[in-house]
Amino acid sequence: MSFPPSPDLSPFHDLLGEGGVVTDAASLTRYTHDQRALMQGQTPGVLRPRSTEEVQEIVRLAARHGFGLVPQGGNTGYVGGATPEPGRGQLVVSLERMSRIRSVDATGFTLACDAGTILADAQAAAEAHGCLLPLSLGAEGSCRLGGNVGTNAGGLQVLRYGMTRDLVLGLEVVLPDGSLFSDVRTLRKNNIGYDLKQLFIGAEGTLGIVTGVVLKLWPAQTQRATAWMQLAADAPIPEIAALVRRETADLASTFELISASSLGLVAAMRGADLGLSAGPGGAVLLELSASSPRIPLEDILLGTLEALMEAGHVEDAVLAQSERQRREMWTIRETIPEAEKHAGGSVKLDIAVPTSAVSDFLARAGAVVAEHAPGTRLSFYGHVGDGNIHFNLMVPAGRDRIAFTAEVEEGIAHAVYAVAIELGGSFSAEYGIGRFKRDLLGRYGDAVRLDLLAAVKRAVDPAGLMNAGAMT
Numbered sequence: 001m002s003f004p005p006s007p008d009l010s011p012f013h014d015l016l017g018e019g020g021v022v023t024d025a026a027s028l029t030r031y032t033h034d035q036r037a038l039m040q041g042q043t044p045g046v047l048r049p050r051s052t053e054e055v056q057e058i059v060r061l062a063a064r065h066g067f068g069l070v071p072q073g074g075n076t077g078y079v080g081g082a083t084p085e086p087g088r089g090q091l092v093v094s095l096e097r098m099s100r101i102r103s104v105d106a107t108g109f110t111l112a113c114d115a116g117t118i119l120a121d122a123q124a125a126a127e128a129h130g131c132l133l134p135l136s137l138g139a140e141g142s143c144r145l146g147g148n149v150g151t152n153a154g155g156l157q158v159l160r161y162g163m164t165r166d167l168v169l170g171l172e173v174v175l176p177d178g179s180l181f182s183d184v185r186t187l188r189k190n191n192i193g194y195d196l197k198q199l200f201i202g203a204e205g206t207l208g209i210v211t212g213v214v215l216k217l218w219p220a221q222t223q224r225a226t227a228w229m230q231l232a233a234d235a236p237i238p239e240i241a242a243l244v245r246r247e248t249a250d251l252a253s254t255f256e257l258i259s260a261s262s263l264g265l266v267a268a269m270r271g272a273d274l275g276l277s278a279g280p281g282g283a284v285l286l287e288l289s290a291s292s293p294r295i296p297l298e299d300i301l302l303g304t305l306e307a308l309m310e311a312g313h314v315e316d317a318v319l320a321q322s323e324r325q326r327r328e329m330w331t332i333r334e335t336i337p338e339a340e341k342h343a344g345g346s347v348k349l350d351i352a353v354p355t356s357a358v359s360d361f362l363a364r365a366g367a368v369v370a371e372h373a374p375g376t377r378l379s380f381y382g383h384v385g386d387g388n389i390h391f392n393l394m395v396p397a398g399r400d401r402i403a404f405t406a407e408v409e410e411g412i413a414h415a416v417y418a419v420a421i422e423l424g425g426s427f428s429a430e431y432g433i434g435r436f437k438r439d440l441l442g443r444y445g446d447a448v449r450l451d452l453l454a455a456v457k458r459a460v461d462p463a464g465l466m467n468a469g470a471m472t
């Protein structure tokens, strides 16, 4: 179906009322640009429902009037999954006005909220009840739980608590026919056939619009011990992470690898010495946390560092002596993406490998880049807990970012993905498939898997209403 430039959105205006439909060009921009400004999307309008019932009615109206829909949370995704595609007449459904915390159960350790809740607000609600919502990522001040579910977000504490898929207890989802899949229970065990909610986690909005989420909580972390470790040359990262897990009885909540080159970019952006350095094998930000003051966290951390030094894996380490020092360590880790931008930008290859293959991947992928693109600066860092490494190629001085991105994605990226795949890994980890990686899915996905994906999509969304162009 081809769309007139200004299709009639009056049924949506009637449904959603004042402030419910955005159509003016200036306001649309923040919904139509993807996070990395690689794609300029297009939409006749953005719909801003306030309730699950309104989302159901939107879906019915869209089907009746021939509009596709693109669910959107905070629009912080990296692969254009929430970007309405030019020419498809897709309306964006933004859940930003559905941000109610529905309940927090500090005894059963669960939190239920609308899917438009900003992740940081959900964390704060849990904390106010003495609980921890461990999902934590750099975009937590703007990403929303529906988006976290849509992308199966991981983040900074995956080593101990897992990713979104491990944290979701229940979901409420509006299906493409407007009916409601309501599985918002706080039950931990419920064997009643297929665990259907799992279908919608990581589905990138292609099977329905998530409107409600129930998450597992943990006792709040009341003490933390944080160290910055300088790794020795050829330090075996998987063995270090395993030793940390054993020595700390799994109290490590963060194990973030930071390459010397990424650290150099942060220093260059600040124009000052950071006061922390990387060893020849890079650096690791290690944090232990506990909910009880009776656990001697600092002793455990010191003992672990000693064991790592004795094994020759760590050359030196700095312990955070104050909350200010701890924050400073975290700020360095969190400003790497900004520092990459400041240095002219990077092409982000978001891969994952089994944790035990992280060092092999870095050595082999580094060699591939050195051979095929000599002189290209790398910046790599990542969450060792889920084997998710951001392996980024810096845009050379004087090169156009978009042109360089295209060149890398058509060329050397495939050699890097091949290394990850050979090691049992994936060409897509944190970011998902979205619109930028859908060709890769066809190229690297095996036939049985692709057929099954297509069959599920056909069964749930036969008319292709939901987020057409994303993933498939």
Ligand SMILES: Cc1cc2nc3c(=O)[nH]c(=O)nc-3n(C[C@H](O)[C@H](O)[C@H](O)COP(=O)(O)OP(=O)(O)OC[C@H]3O[C@@H](n4cnc5c(N)ncnc54)[C@H](O)[C@@H]3O)c2cc1C
Binding pocket: 035, 070, 071, 072, 073, 074, 075, 076, 077, 078, 080, 081, 082, 095, 115, 136, 137, 138, 139, 142, 143, 144, 145, 146, 147, 148, 149, 150, 151, 152, 153, 154, 155, 156, 203, 204, 205, 206, 208, 209, 210, 211, 337, 430, 431, 434, 467, 470
């Ligand atoms: C600085 C920074 C740091 C980041 N760090 C991490 C990290 O550590 N780990 C990580 O995994 N990601 C990370 N990301 C990527 C991004 O923040 C996550 O993918 C996040 O989960 C996206 O949430 P969002 O609300 O912004 O979703 P959006 O970008 O709005 O949407 C993402 C996808 O989910 C779908 N979607 C959105 N809402 C719904 C809904 N209600 N129902 C169904 N589908 C929906 C969209 O259609 C789209 O396909 C980072 C991004 C930035 C900018």
